[in-house]
Amino acid sequence: MLVQSEFFTEADGKPVAVENSGGxxxxxxxxxxxxxxxxxxxxxLGLPEEALTSHIAWDPGALAVARLMSKGLDATLIRQRFSRLVYDCNRPPDSPAAMRDVSEVFRIPGNENLSDAEKSRRTTALYMPFHGRIREEIAARRARGQASVLVTIHSFTPVYFGKARSVEIGILHDTDSRLADRMLEAASDTDLYRVERNEPYGPADGVTHTLEVHALPAGLLNVMIEVRNDLIADETGQGVAADFLTGLLRESLAEFPR
Structure with missing residues (x-):
């Protein structure tokens, strides 16, 4: 695509990556x-290193957890290769949160006063290929008779705007709560994590965009998982969280008829 070739350098590579494609x-x-x-x-983007390594740039620990879950579930993993500071692929192009000029306490100078042309350029180069790849994967799986359960993996900061968050794992859903309901029921007696529904965000915050686009119209089971990032800051924490979530998904999915 011409826009992508103009947007990315050879060193940048492609905007989206697929791991365990034959899962x-x-x-x-x-x-x-x-x-x-x-x-x-x-x-x-005019930001200090402190901001570029913080949660405003990415979800620390989320990819590591997702990779471990991919192995445990033999699941294909589709991931964005660039920071949400340029374009947040969990937001539609018309959302102010897609290309923020302020995130929590940080101004983002490189995102201020973006022209319509620049917004369109970022959308075409980052958002469209990412969601296009998810769409293609679901269609290919359907064609070969392979079911799809869409699970998005995120992390969140333990302190936001100076307020501590007590929730440790959030099980999020939009209008289809089937899988989330089962997972919350299965997690209700755990002592390992404090697990809550639609926390620290919910659909009213616009965070379920990927589920809305790909799962709801097709009737696919789906859930969004948020893990507090201080709990997955090292390999031990990542492994514990991945094992817990993998087991939770297996137990919950076993209750659905095939």
């Missing part, structure tokens, strides 16, 4: 905020 499991994992990398053309 035979029914779960299709998506990680929209997997990377804090910026395309070369944007430099550092």
């Amino acid at each position: 035979r499991g029914e779960v299709l994992l998506v990680c929209e905020h997997a990377s804090r990398r910026l395309p070369e053309r944007y430099g550092n």
Whole structure:
């Protein structure tokens, strides 16, 4: 695509990556905020290193957890390769949150006063290929008779605007709560994590966009998972969380008729 060839350098590579593309499991994992990398053309967007490594740039630990879950579930994983600072692929193009000029306490100088042309350029180069790849994967699986359960993996900061968050794992859903209901029921007696419904965000915050676009219209079982990022800051925490979530999904999905 011409726009992509003009947008990315050779060193940048492609905007979306697929791991375990031949996975035979029914779960299709998506990680929209997997990377804090910026395309070369944007430099550092005028941000200090503190911001570029913080949660405003990506979801720390989310990709590591998603990769472990991919192995445990033999699940294909589709992930974004660039920071949400340039375009948040879990937001539609008309959302102010797609290309923020302020995120929590940080101004983002490189996103201020964006022209319509620049917004369109980012949408075409980042958002469209990402969601196009998810759409293609679901269609290919349907064609070969492989079911798809859409599961998106995220992390969240333990302190937001100075307020501590007590929730440790959020099980999020939009209008289809079937899988979320089962997972919350299965997790109700755990002592390992504090698990809550639609926390620390919910559909009213616009965070279920990927589920809305790909799962709801097709009637696919779906859920969005949020893990507090201090709990998955190292390999041990990532492994514990991935094992817990993999088991939770297996137990919950076993209750649905095939």
